[in-house]
Amino acid sequence: MDLNLTADEKLFRDELRSWLASNAPKDWPEWKNKPLEESYSYLRKWQRKLYEGGWAAVSWPKEFGGRSATLMEQSIFWEEMARAEAPPMANSLGLGLIGPTIIAYGTEAQKKRFVPKILSAEEIWCQGFSEPNAGSDLANLQTEARLDGDHYIINGQKVWTSYGWIGDWCEVVTRTDSAAAKHKGLTVLLVDMKTPGVEVRPLKQMTGESEFNEIFFRDVRVPKENVLGKVNDGWNVAISTLMYERGSYGARLHLIFKSHMTRLIELSKKFQRNGKPASEDPIVRQKLAQAYAEIEIMRLNQMRAFSRMTTTGVPGPEGSIQKLFWSELNQRIQQMAQEIFGPYGQLLGNDPYAVDNGTWSYGYLRTRGNTIEAGTSEVQRNIIGHFVLGLPRSY
Amino acid sequence: MEFGLSESQEILKDSARKFFAGECPMEEVRRLMETDTAYDEKLWAKLTEQGYTGIIFPEEFGGVGLGKVELILLMEEAGRALLPGPFFSTVPLAGAVINAIASPEHKKKYLEPICEGKARATVAILEAGANWNLADLKISSAGSKITGEKLFVTDAAVANLILVVAKDGVYVVDAKASGMTITPMAGMDMTRKIYAVKFKDTPAEKIGTTGNLSKALDIATAALVGEMVGGMQHTLDITVEYAKMRKQFGKPIGMFQAVQHHCADMYLETESSRSAAYYAAWTLEENTPEASTAVSIAKAYASDAARTVGNRGIQVHGGMGFTWENDVHLFYRRAKASETAFGDSIFHRERIARQVIDSETISAKSA
Secondary structure, X not given: OEOOOOHHHHHHHHHHHHHHHHHOOOOXXXXXXXXXXXXXXXXXXXXXHHHHHOOXXXXXXXXXXXXXXXXXXXXXXXXXXXXXXXXXXXXXXXXXXXXXXXXXHOOHHHHHHHHHHHHOOOOOEEEEOOEOOXXXXXXXXXXXXXXXXXXXXXXXXXXXXXXXXXXXXXXXXXEOOOOOOOOOOEEEEEEEOOOOOEEEEEEOOOOOOOOEEEEEEXXXXXXXXXXXXXXXXXXXXXXXXXXXHHHHHHHHHHHHHHHHHHHHHHHHOOOEEOOEEHHHOHHHHHHHHHHXXXXXXXXXXXXXXXXXXXXXXXXXXXXXXXXXXXXXXXHHHHHHHHHHHHHHHHXXXXXXXXXHHHHHHHXXXXXXXXXXXXXXXXXXXXXXXXXXXXXOOOO | OEOOOOHHHHHHHHHHXXXXXXXXXXXXXXXXXXXXXXXXXXXXXXXXXXXXXXXXXXXXXXXXXXXXHHHHHHHHHHHHOOOOOOHHHHHHXXXXXXXXXXXXXXXXXXXXXXXXXXXXXXXXXXXXXXXXXXXXXXXXXXXXXXXEEEEEXXXXXXXXXXXXXXXXXXXXXXXXXXXXXXXXXXXXXXXXXXXXEEEEEEXXXXXXXXXXXXXXXXXXXXXXXXXXXXXXXXXXXXXXXXXXHOEEOOEEHHHOHHHHHHHHHHHHHHHHHHHHHHHHHHHHHHOOOOHHHHHHHHHHHHHHHHHHHHHHHHHHHHHHHOOOOOOHHHHHHHHHHHHHOOOOHHHHHHHXXXXXXXXXXXXXXXX
């Protein structure tokens, strides 16, 4: 156990820190609240810059434009990005999830065709997994792909697709063998979103915005060479993407939470409770301290998981608790913010009295989704019960 | 950056687990808890033989010279075994205090016998107000004599040395000193006995000031959290085992999601406490600026977690969990005693609040 940086890690950090000092833009806060198309093109430019500096995907192998960074270096990467207050990257699903899956399962031609443009943000990727009747039970998905000569013909519907509205390409899980057991008849197809028959509709969520989309496929023709992995082995390909989802996200979430905490502590000194700043109220203090402690523990759980993955090569059992931990913690943080703000907490961004332009009222509503997306808390507990503790399967 | 155990740390932890399983199985725990002091001379000799009594102390005083991480691992295994008797009181508590504040002469006199297994010791802190803020202590020495009452003193009846934290310093009182009466308090945890200790003009030797005491108490607190993690792990293990074996409605109860989810939460709370405990130990070893906050984070979290893990463990065991015969309540009792020792979660959250709310900024970068 040694949580100090090694010489190599220091070198990595210093190089990145000085690159960010001269390249990270400072005006992201001004762009953040502009219309989605405008702010998104800003993020695309920023990712392009990272790509040119060789920093777009540090975890990727060197031969694909990455730096073969260790898990610890990846943590350092996100720490430094947060420290520099750098904007996020445009193609986050491509970089974090889909690129690594193509590198792992793709043909040489697919890697050559898709990977560089993921890195440079020339092509934005989205993920077609969930369906109206396949949420927690993903393997129950019904979107069908039927072979017709050199093409597959896709028919069906996907939901909860992030970046669907801007996506150039989509990783779509389809059913290619309806006679096989439900996990066995799936195939992953890489679909050009401009193909005739693809229709993207906004999905208005309880926050009032449309962060996600629905995608409808009507007789969409996809060339056979766009099968990712083997035909009818799509479950393994999809699971691999979901594993990257868990890994890539955890490394930086605690940093986001920590910055929310810093702001909330500032605000607790401004809002009054019983004639004194809320920060002096013993119950508010208890709650702030508890959240602070849990954010720190979330970071430590992640570090332990990374260390175990580094030595064993597989995600350790700690990894499975991260999703459960952060999603429920984030809801508690937002609830606490509401308690500190009192009646001001409910005000939306367009109200002049809103706290931080409505960031917190939005967060309060948005975090309800945290315990549902990327595997519900119930599914996470099932996974821990069965796969970690060895209890018999309940379904 | 590496947050796993080294090979030698794994070996130490593994051999401690085997040692406790062999020398202190649950039958032995139950036998000892029914005795007046929960102390066994033969077991103590074996702990000494293993080098456990001197684990973190300098070799010049007969210690082994290992670090705080090793100490926490040993305590974790002791906690898993529900080790009865004065090990915690003597080593990570009294030993750490002497090591932190005493002169080399006093260490020779008091720490060396601890390392050699010849002396058992404890530290008397709390007074009637049961307040862990040392600044609020009332007892102070009159010259080299102490008068007053200390409460919740662990293992006082088997301690050869009782360290007394007074307003004006830390004193050692010999077990045979005049004017001292030791009365058992009826604590819930039968494996670690607690006492009220009354002093009346009791001769005492000053070994240091309270200035450096907080570091030593942080070590004791982190060690206690390590022990709590072991207790949580044991509770989780026997609960999962029971859920696999116990059948109702023709199925193992562990097949029901309501039961699985209790177990999953127990796992989350146990692992999270472990991460916090290991990190606290590492910060103490490295003497990093965030050490005392890391200790408070660990104690705040684990104090609640140890109780809720116990609650869930009893619930999953159903009727069996409510029997005397089942071990789960023994760990639950220890968890309650440990929860309040050195400050409960409310106390430590306020300590964290002082660090992170009252100081102007939180460093954005923590590692």
